[in-house]
Amino acid sequence: MGPYCRGMVIFRQLFDPQSSTYTYLLADPATRQAVLIDPVFEQARRDVALVEELGLKLLWTLETHVHADHVTGAWLLRERLGSRIFIGAASGAEGADRYIKPGERVELGKRHLEARATPGHTGGCLTYVLDDRSMAFTGDAVLIRGCGRTDFQQGNARMLFRSVREQIYSLPDDCLIYPAHDYRGLTSSSVGEEKRYNPRLGEAVGEGDFVGYMENLGLAHPKQMDAAVPANLTCGRPGEAHALADQPDWAPLTYTFAGIWELNPNWLEENARAVQIIDVREADEFNGPLGHIEGARLVPLGALAARAKELDAEVPIVTVCRSGARSAQATVLLKKAGFGNVANLAGGMLRWRAQRFPVEGGTE
Numbered sequence: 001m002g003p004y005c006r007g008m009v010i011f012r013q014l015f016d017p018q019s020s021t022y023t024y025l026l027a028d029p030a031t032r033q034a035v036l037i038d039p040v041f042e043q044a045r046r047d048v049a050l051v052e053e054l055g056l057k058l059l060w061t062l063e064t065h066v067h068a069d070h071v072t073g074a075w076l077l078r079e080r081l082g083s084r085i086f087i088g089a090a091s092g093a094e095g096a097d098r099y100i101k102p103g104e105r106v107e108l109g110k111r112h113l114e115a116r117a118t119p120g121h122t123g124g125c126l127t128y129v130l131d132d133r134s135m136a137f138t139g140d141a142v143l144i145r146g147c148g149r150t151d152f153q154q155g156n157a158r159m160l161f162r163s164v165r166e167q168i169y170s171l172p173d174d175c176l177i178y179p180a181h182d183y184r185g186l187t188s189s190s191v192g193e194e195k196r197y198n199p200r201l202g203e204a205v206g207e208g209d210f211v212g213y214m215e216n217l218g219l220a221h222p223k224q225m226d227a228a229v230p231a232n233l234t235c236g237r238p239g240e241a242h243a244l245a246d247q248p249d250w251a252p253l254t255y256t257f258a259g260i261w262e263l264n265p266n267w268l269e270e271n272a273r274a275v276q277i278i279d280v281r282e283a284d285e286f287n288g289p290l291g292h293i294e295g296a297r298l299v300p301l302g303a304l305a306a307r308a309k310e311l312d313a314e315v316p317i318v319t320v321c322r323s324g325a326r327s328a329q330a331t332v333l334l335k336k337a338g339f340g341n342v343a344n345l346a347g348g349m350l351r352w353r354a355q356r357f358p359v360e361g362g363t364e
C-alpha cells in the first residue's frame with residue numbers, strides 16, 4: 001500500500017440510536033487534525049470527549065446534506081471546540097463557514113477528502129471520498145442494500161440513480177461505503193458489494209425500475225422532520241430558548257467518552273465544603289496508608305445502592321476511591337438512584353496524593 005493507506009488515518013464510526021445516524025471521525029495521525037462527518041446535536045458531548053481523549057484538533061464538521069431526521073451537532077461543536085462548519089453550496093443552509101462545491105477538497109493535514117455531488121435524496125447531497133479512494137461517506141445516497149428516500153427536500157429518483165452510477169459506482173469495487181444511516185445495525189459495505197446486491201441500485205436494475213421502486217416505498221415522514229429541517233438550515237443553531245442545558249453548572253466537570261462526569265482534585269480541594277464527598281473504598285483502605293479526604297464519608301461501593309437514601313439529594317456528590325475506577329461506577333449507581341449532581345474525582349486518592357493535597361490519617 002502507498003503512503004495514503006487506510007492504516008494512516010484515524011477513523012471511528014459513531015452511532016446515534018435515536019435517529020440511527022452514523023457520525024464519522026477522521027483524523028490525520030501526523031498533525032492530529034480531525035474532521036467529523038454528520039455529527040448529531042444530542043451527541044456533541046460524546047464527540048467532544050472522544051476528540052479530546054484522542055488528542056485531536058477538530059478543524060471542521062462536514063455535512064453530507066441537510067438532514068430531515070436529526071439536528072446536526074455542527075453549531076454546538078463550533079461553540080465548544082471552535083471547529084468550522086462546512087456544508088455543500090447547494091444545501092441552502094445559512095451560517096456555515098465554508099460552502100463546498102463538488103470537486104473541491106477538504107484538507108486534513110497530509111490527507112484530504114474530495115466532495116462529489118450526489119443529489120437525489122436531497123437537492124444538495126454530497127459524498128466525501130478519502131484521497132486514496134478507500135472509503136466513501138455517501139450520506140443517504142447509497143445506504144447498505146438501500147438508498148435514501150426521494151419523496152421530500154427536492155428528492156428526485158432519476159437524479160439519485162444517475163448520481164450513484166456516475167459518482168459512487170465509478171469508485172473502485174473495494175472502496176468501502178460508510179452511509180449516514182442504517183436501520184438494522186449494519187455498519188459498512190463496499191462499492192462492489194452494492195453493485196451486486198443492492199436491491200434498488202444493483203447493476204442490473206435500470207433507471208425506470210429504480211424510479212418505480214422509489215415511488216412505492218410508502219415510508220412515514222421522519223419523526224423529527226418538522227424540527228430538524230429548519231434547525232439544519234441554520235447549521236444546528238438552537239432557538240433562543242435553548243440554553244446548553246445539558247452542561248452541569250455546579251462545578252467545572254469533564255465528560256468522558258466512557259460516559260462519566262469527572263472533577264479535578266484542584267476544584268475539590270477549594271470547594272470541599274460545598275459538596276458531599278463519598279469515599280466508596282473498604283473501611284481498611286479508608287483508614288489505611290493512603291488516608292482519606294477530610295470530611296469524606298465512607299460508604300463502600302457494595303453498600304452504596306442500599307445506603308443511597310442516607311445522602312442529601314440537594315447537595316452535589318463527589319465520589320472517591322483509590323484510582324477513580326470504583327468511584328466511576330459509584331456515579332452510575334447514584335444516577336440510577338435519582339441523584340442528579342454527581343461527579344467522580346478523577347484519578348482518585350492516588351492523584352489526590354500525587355498532587356500533595358492534604359489527607360486525614362494515612363502515612364507519608
Ligand SMILES: N[C@@H](CCC(=O)N[C@@H](CS)C(=O)NCC(=O)O)C(=O)O
Pocket residue numbers: 019067068069140146147148149150181183219220221222223224
Ligand atoms: N423512522 C425514521 C425514518 C427515517 C428516514 O426516513 N430516513 C431517511 C433518511 S433521512 C431515508 O431515506 N430512509 C430510507 C429508508 O428507510 O429506506 C425516523 O423517523 O427518523
Ligand SMILES: [Fe+2]
Pocket residue numbers: 065066067068069121140148
Ligand atoms: Fe437524509
